Amino acid sequence: MTITPDSIVYWQWGDFELNATIVFTWLVMVLLTAGSWLVTRRLSDGPELSRWQNLLEVLVVGIRDQIAQVSHQQPGPYLPFVGTLFLFIAMANLLNVIPGYLAPTGSLSTTTALAICVFVAVPVFGIASKGAGAYLEHYIKPTALMLPFNVIGEISRTVALAVRLYGNIMSGTVIVAILLSLTPYFFPVVMQLLGLLTGMIQAYIFAILAMVYIASATSAHEHGEPDENQNKTSPEQ
Amino acid sequence: MEINWITVSAQVVNFLILVWLLKRFLYQPVIRAMDRREQKIQNRMDEANSREQEAIHEKQSYQQKLAGFEKERDDLLEETRQEARQTRSQMLDQAREETARVRSHWMREIREEKTAFIDGLRHQSLDVVETVIRKALQDLADEHLEDRIAHTFVRQLHTLDDATREAMRRSSEPATVATSFELDPAQRGTLTRSIHELIGADLTVNYTRAPELICGIELTCESQRISWNLSDYLDELSASIERAFEPLEPTGAGG
Numbered sequence: 276m277t278i279t280p281d282s283i284v285y286w287q288w289g290d291f292e293l294n295a296t297i298v299f300t301w302l303v304m305v306l307l308t309a310g311s312w313l314v315t316r317r318l319s320d321g322p323e324l325s326r327w328q329n330l331l332e333v334l335v336v337g338i339r340d341q342i343a344q345v346s347h348q349q350p351g352p353y354l355p356f357v358g359t360l361f362l363f364i365a366m367a368n369l370l371n372v373i374p375g376y377l378a379p380t381g382s383l384s385t386t387t388a389l390a391i392c393v394f395v396a397v398p399v400f401g402i403a404s405k406g407a408g409a410y411l412e413h414y415i416k417p418t419a420l421m422l423p424f425n426v427i428g429e430i431s432r433t434v435a436l437a438v439r440l441y442g443n444i445m446s447g448t449v450i451v452a453i454l455l456s457l458t459p460y461f462f463p464v465v466m467q468l469l470g471l472l473t474g475m476i477q478a479y480i481f482a483i484l485a486m487v488y489i490a491s492a493t494s495a496h497e498h499g500e501p502d503e504n505q506n507k508t509s510p511e512q
Numbered sequence: 513m514e515i516n517w518i519t520v521s522a523q524v525v526n527f528l529i530l531v532w533l534l535k536r537f538l539y540q541p542v543i544r545a546m547d548r549r550e551q552k553i554q555n556r557m558d559e560a561n562s563r564e565q566e567a568i569h570e571k572q573s574y575q576q577k578l579a580g581f582e583k584e585r586d587d588l589l590e591e592t593r594q595e596a597r598q599t600r601s602q603m604l605d606q607a608r609e610e611t612a613r614v615r616s617h618w619m620r621e622i623r624e625e626k627t628a629f630i631d632g633l634r635h636q637s638l639d640v641v642e643t644v645i646r647k648a649l650q651d652l653a654d655e656h657l658e659d660r661i662a663h664t665f666v667r668q669l670h671t672l673d674d675a676t677r678e679a680m681r682r683s684s685e686p687a688t689v690a691t692s693f694e695l696d697p698a699q700r701g702t703l704t705r706s707i708h709e710l711i712g713a714d715l716t717v718n719y720t721r722a723p724e725l726i727c728g729i730e731l732t733c734e735s736q737r738i739s740w741n742l743s744d745y746l747d748e749l750s751a752s753i754e755r756a757f758e759p760l761e762p763t764g765a766g767g
Contacts, residue, residue: 281516296519300526308533315541320548328545335542354543355535362538363530379523384516388523 279445280377281384296382303367303379345483346490353489356396360389361482368444368474372467381444383437390437393485394429401492410492436484443477630753634746642727642742662699665729665740666706672738677711680733686716687733692725707731
């Protein structure tokens with residue numbers, strides 16, 4: 276039983292392995308990019324919209340609204356990063372219904388890569404928004420004694436981000452595999468549906484958490500470690 | 513559960529590329545299209561608002577103009593009514609004046625005709641009366657009218673009061689006896705004698721003809737005048753004729 280698509284290697288050159296994770300990631304990238312390009316090359320700015328343009332506008336507006344709601348800031352700077360996190364994970368999970376497809380998000384390497392991106396993006400956005408001094412200052416708040424804990428918290432939430440997504444997607448795949456051996460035919464289909472739901476929820480959770488972390492770093496009144504519920508209580512900019 | 517770090521780095525690169533690609537092909541075009549649409553909608557709203565403002569403004573201006581026209585019309589109407597009233601009253605006044613003028617003219621003509629008629633009548637009747645009297649005197653008493661007139665005049669001189677006689681006597685001018693007919697010398701002698709007896713012996717008496725004295729005789733001395741003529745009798749006739757005309761004259765004649 277294959278647990279991670281990393282282990283399926285199609286081509287190898289030196290240390291570099293062209294495994295299923297990378298191949299299916301490219302597939303998702305091509306689908307997203309090509310779909311976007313096909314629709315956006317003929318955009319209408321009048322009152323009449325094509326269905327696909329309408330779908331894309333709904334998606335973009337929805338993501339923007341979510342970002343604005345969570346961060347209480349203009350969504351513009353964060354939209355490409357957070358939106359792409361959501362779209363990539365959602366598309367990668369959605370394609371799971373295709374037989375023979377292996378979701379790249381079921382690989383710990385992919386989720387780790389995404390989590391690292393978030394890990395890096397948080398200070399980048401924070402420094403860009405508040406300046407390096409003000410950003411780094413929040414690591415020694417309320418006292419310098421908290422510095423190690425703040426750093427550990429920063430790292431641990433990144434690890435949690437990676438493992439949460441990986442675990443959810445991987446477990447879906449594994450459960451389907453196990454159920455197939457126990458109760459073949461129909462029941463695994465239900466689990467597949469459940470897996471789709473889980474996949475969409477995980478994409479949402481990942482993107483929202485990334486936004487929460489970024490918002491906590493860019494918000495002027497932040498103190499200490501933000502948690503997942505903080506977006507509800509963070510003061511308005 | 514192992515992490516392939518080479519795959520991780522590849523995925524990081526893949527993700528960053530995807531971010532760039534989606535930014536290039538998805539977010540920017542869609543947001544730009546939406547912004548353009550919003551801008552268009554905003555422009556249309558602005559245009560609609562400005563047109564509405566313009567329409568409201570024009571409506572107000574038309575209403576003002578309309579009110580102005582109505583006021584002007586009312587004013588004109590009132591002015592016309594006023595003029596009509598004035599013209600009517602002027603025309604009525606003119607008509608009244610014209611009527612009065614025509615009426616007075618007519619009345620004057622009537623009066624003139626009446627006067628002319630009465631004068632004519634008086635003149636004719638004078639001739640007739642004179643002829644009748646002359647004939648009657650001749651037939652009845654075998655006397656001349658001139659003699660009777662002179663006789664009557666002398667009798668009148670007898671009735672003069674003293675003041676008149678005194679005034680005539682003191683006159684430095686001669687006395688003048690005017691008659692409508694020619695006096696013969698006998699009649700003149702009788703008259704001169706009577707005047708000398710009754711008024712003053714020194715008074716010079718001249719005789720002249722005066723056809724306007726209808727069948728009469730008149731003595732003028734100083735500022736005194738003594739006369740007898742037939743027209744005095746005819747005055748009675750004229751008065752009675754005028755009385756006969758009175759019912760024919762319009763009552764309340766203004767002029």
